[in-house]
Amino acid sequence: MNKQEFLYQLKEGLIRLDEVEKSQFIHYYDELIEDYLEDGASEEEAVEKLGKPSVIASKILEDAFEEGDFQPRKKVSPLIVVLLILGFPLWGSLLIALIAMILSAYIVIWCLPFSTGVFAVVGLVASVFSMFASIFAMQDGIHVAVTQLGFGVMVLGLAILSGIATINMANYFINISRKFSNKVLHLIRVKELLL
Incomplete structure (x- = not known):
């Protein structure tokens, strides 16, 4: 996996965060990969050192949930359910x-x-x-x-x-x-x- 694929998958995994927080995390991991590249690692090696983007995204979302940055999914109201059934x-x-x-x-x-x-x-x-x-x-x-x-x-x-x-x-x-x-x-x- 190259840098672009990693960052894309990380961005997709962070879909529940707002755009500002999401871009901060993307920028942070982009800089980490660049640091590994400056140390002589290839893109694939740098990405491999970071781990799977899905695991990183779930950890970030878990931390954000614990800090109360976003609320859990809202329950579907009974009115919506009735309207879906009738429609x-x-x-x-x-x-x-x-x-x-x-x-x-x-x-x-x-x-x-x-x-x-x-x-x-x-x-x-x-x-x-x-x-x-x-x-x-x-x-x-x-x-x-x-x-x-x-x-x-x-x-x-x-x-x-x-x-x-x-x-x-x-x-x-x-x-x-x-x-x-x-x-x-x-x-x-x-x-x-x-x-």
Whole structure:
């Protein structure tokens, strides 16, 4: 883990503190890392000496709670609970519609690498069959066998290109999906902490 990742994770862990206190802690740990770097340690070594940012953040929050810097989570009022229950037909259907839209977007996005992957597999099988069948096409003439072999090689090349495209698209879509999922989980955590 490098310095930026450490400071980012520490900042995320200190989400319940106000911005001034949070920036003071970030600045303090930034200076500590810089001191270790001046002493000849690499970024990874300096960060490792400090420990895990989640542990540091929980210790800071625990100390702040003991000093009374912030209050524990507020209890949800019964009125809010009643309103949530009574409003479920409205917000529940909207939530289900949102989830269905997100799932359909994932399905549409993943159709492209699935299609190219299927073409790669089918093209590979068809090219092997076509090249093998060119031996039997010799009885119809050498020009038919060469044409059959040429088509087999061409389809093999297209299958290989399709396989490469499938791998690249799948990696790209996996990264996008991972980032999107992390943002959604981050939003859920932030809402959870605010309640």
